[in-house]
Amino acid sequence: EVQLVESGGGLVQPGGSLRLSCAASGFTFSNHWMHWVRQAPGKGLVWVSLINSDGSSTNYADSVKGRFTISRDNAKNTLYLQMNSLRAEDTAVYYCVRDLSGSYWGQGTLVTVSS
Amino acid sequence: DIVMTQTPLSSPVTLGQPASISCRSSQSLVHSDGNTYLSWLQQRPGQPPRLLIYEISNRFSGVPDRFSGSGAGTDFTLKISRVEAEDVGVYYCMQGTQFPCTFGPGTKLEIK
Numbered sequence: 001e002v003q004l005v006e007s008g009g010g011l012v013q014p015g016g017s018l019r020l021s022c023a024a025s026g027f028t029f030s031n032h033w034m035h036w037v038r039q040a041p042g043k044g045l046v047w048v049s050l051i052n053s054d055g056s057s058t059n060y061a062d063s064v065k066g067r068f069t070i071s072r073d074n075a076k077n078t079l080y081l082q083m084n085s086l087r088a089e090d091t092a093v094y095y096c097v098r099d100l101s102g103s104y105w106g107q108g109t110l111v112t113v114s115s
Numbered sequence: 116d117i118v119m120t121q122t123p124l125s126s127p128v129t130l131g132q133p134a135s136i137s138c139r140s141s142q143s144l145v146h147s148d149g150n151t152y153l154s155w156l157q158q159r160p161g162q163p164p165r166l167l168i169y170e171i172s173n174r175f176s177g178v179p180d181r182f183s184g185s186g187a188g189t190d191f192t193l194k195i196s197r198v199e200a201e202d203v204g205v206y207y208c209m210q211g212t213q214f215p216c217t218f219g220p221g222t223k224l225e226i227k
């Protein structure tokens with residue numbers, strides 16, 4: 001069974017940092033592109049970043065470019081999102097997602113940026 | 116960026132009746148590899164999104180056959196042949212053809 005389990009969310013002050021993790025299981029992690037997608041409370045889905053299967057290529061939404069870094073450790077079957085210089089507008093549930101099609105989604109981890 | 120629009124944004128439907136949601140992209144979603152990376156996702160209340168349809172018309176594993184997708188180029192449709200109570204939620208189209216990936220605003224399906 002495919003499982004994606006996010007962790008690392010929480011309350012952080014504006015300007016602070018957080019590192020999200022996504023533990024993958026039930027499939028060959030190193031064969032799949034992975035994304036982060038976020039959803040602000042009561043709002044729609046917004047794509048954040050993606051990384052190809054071997055980690056050699058990444059892409060970011062303009063709103064997070066230069067502040068967020070996506071990475072992966074295929075030996076540990078884990079996807080990461082390093083988030084720096086956090087802003088109130090980054091408050092959202094962050095989902096780890098497999099494949100360009102959005103085939104599997106984790107349950108999400110809530111990031112709250114507030115003083 | 117490719118802009119995705121959906122109509123309607125809200126759809127009250129009677130149980131057992133059909134429902135249809137349209138999605139339009141601001142540019143063609145045909146990728147240089149020949150595929151069209153247009154997906155439909157369902158988000159039930161309090162749940163993460165779930166993939167229903169990928170590459171326009173391919174039903175994902177475990178998705179009931181009352182869900183179907185069609186379209187080409189810039190115009191796409193999700194149809195539910197007979198709405199059931201468990202279909203209540205928000206439906207999103209999503210394109211993965213061109214980065215950044217983008218989502219439609221969502222269509223809220225509710226029971227009359």
